[in-house]
Amino acid sequence: MESTINCRENGSLFDVSHMCGLSLKGKDCVSFLEKLVVADVAGLAPGTGSLTVFTNEKGGAIDDSVITKVTDDHIYLVVNAGCRDKDLAHIEEHMKAFKAKGGDVSWHIYDERSLLALQGPLAGSTLQYLTKEDLSKLYFGEFRIIDINGAKCFLTRTGYTGEDGFEISVPSENAVDLAKAILEKSEGKVRLTGLGARDSLRLEAGLCLYGNDMEQHITPVEAGLTWAIGKRRRAEGGFLGAEVILKQIADGPAIRRVGLFSSGPPARSHSEIQNENGENIGEVTSGGFSPCLKKNIGMGYVKSGLHKPGTKLKIVIRGKTYEGSVTKMPFVATKYYKPT
Numbered sequence: 001m002e003s004t005i006n007c008r009e010n011g012s013l014f015d016v017s018h019m020c021g022l023s024l025k026g027k028d029c030v031s032f033l034e035k036l037v038v039a040d041v042a043g044l045a046p047g048t049g050s051l052t053v054f055t056n057e058k059g060g061a062i063d064d065s066v067i068t069k070v071t072d073d074h075i076y077l078v079v080n081a082g083c084r085d086k087d088l089a090h091i092e093e094h095m096k097a098f099k100a101k102g103g104d105v106s107w108h109i110y111d112e113r114s115l116l117a118l119q120g121p122l123a124g125s126t127l128q129y130l131t132k133e134d135l136s137k138l139y140f141g142e143f144r145i146i147d148i149n150g151a152k153c154f155l156t157r158t159g160y161t162g163e164d165g166f167e168i169s170v171p172s173e174n175a176v177d178l179a180k181a182i183l184e185k186s187e188g189k190v191r192l193t194g195l196g197a198r199d200s201l202r203l204e205a206g207l208c209l210y211g212n213d214m215e216q217h218i219t220p221v222e223a224g225l226t227w228a229i230g231k232r233r234r235a236e237g238g239f240l241g242a243e244v245i246l247k248q249i250a251d252g253p254a255i256r257r258v259g260l261f262s263s264g265p266p267a268r269s270h271s272e273i274q275n276e277n278g279e280n281i282g283e284v285t286s287g288g289f290s291p292c293l294k295k296n297i298g299m300g301y302v303k304s305g306l307h308k309p310g311t312k313l314k315i316v317i318r319g320k321t322y323e324g325s326v327t328k329m330p331f332v333a334t335k336y337y338k339p340t
Contacts, residue, residue: 040230162205264322
């Protein structure tokens with residue numbers, strides 16, 4: 001609890017090196033990636049990025065990923081640790097077929113790099129001590145390759161907490177020194193923080209956790225990520241599962257991801273959600289106590305039509321039924337650093 005609140009009030013430093021960073025390069029890397037994800041990669045300006053979703057032939061989510069267009073022939077992306085083997089096999093399979101048809105694309109997996117996430121209101125001022133780059137001109141979703149504390153780093157203004165912050169890909173031999181420098185420059189206000197607090201932070205921010213809130217049978221539309229499907233992609237398709245996804249955009253999905261308040265104990269994944277008549281209408285996918293709101297919150301999927309904020313429902317936890325309701329997300333307002 002204390003770590004979660006400190007991140008929102010001051011800052012946190014997370015070691016997220018278990019995640020997998022990789023680059024795609026070549027004159028056809030953009031068109032290749034657009035076959036696998038829903039984002040308008042071609043429409044991204046160099047040095048900018050977006051959350052996207054890798055989809056399968058049925059429109060389900062293989063993984064979510066933050067992608068960045070470094071240049072027109074260089075894409076940098078980070079995929080989830082638990083999906084690494086699956087994602088890399090998926091990319092490799094499609095890359096072989098793409099290259100066999102004459103496509104120009106190659107890849108590099110950054111096993112030689114570590115990944116640090118610096119999050120919270122002090123993130124910008126703390127990191128500024130360690131680089132000559134003017135970070136006040138680097139906005140949410142933007143990317144630079146710059147020197148930080150004497151090391152060549154890939155810096156993205158993004159994160160998984162809802163706060164302002166950065167993800168820093170740093171050569172592994174420089175990672176410990178960089179972490180120590182960040183903590184020192186913050187004068188103890190930024191603290192090393194574990195993945196338990198990170199999960200509370202992302203839940204308060206209404207962000208999906210792959211394996212809980214998104215899986216291979218859940219589409220981006222059902223997950224509330226229609227905004228991540230570029231306008232051009234909606235018109236043209238061309239990605240795996242496009243027919244299913246575009247039909248859901250036009251007609252509406254059968255289920256929708258929602259935020260939940262619960263009057264009972266924390267609702268865990270797979271807890272049943274019922275309507276007021278006791279009929280099953282869905283299930284919880286993530287839940288826990290919110291240190292900032294001092295109440296139990298969650299996310300889950302319910303039948304369309306019962307997804308509107310304020311809808312009363314019941315949540316079954318360990319055989320007992322508790323009152324609950326649908327609520328808007330994020331639970332805690334996000335504070336991304338954007339142009340005013």
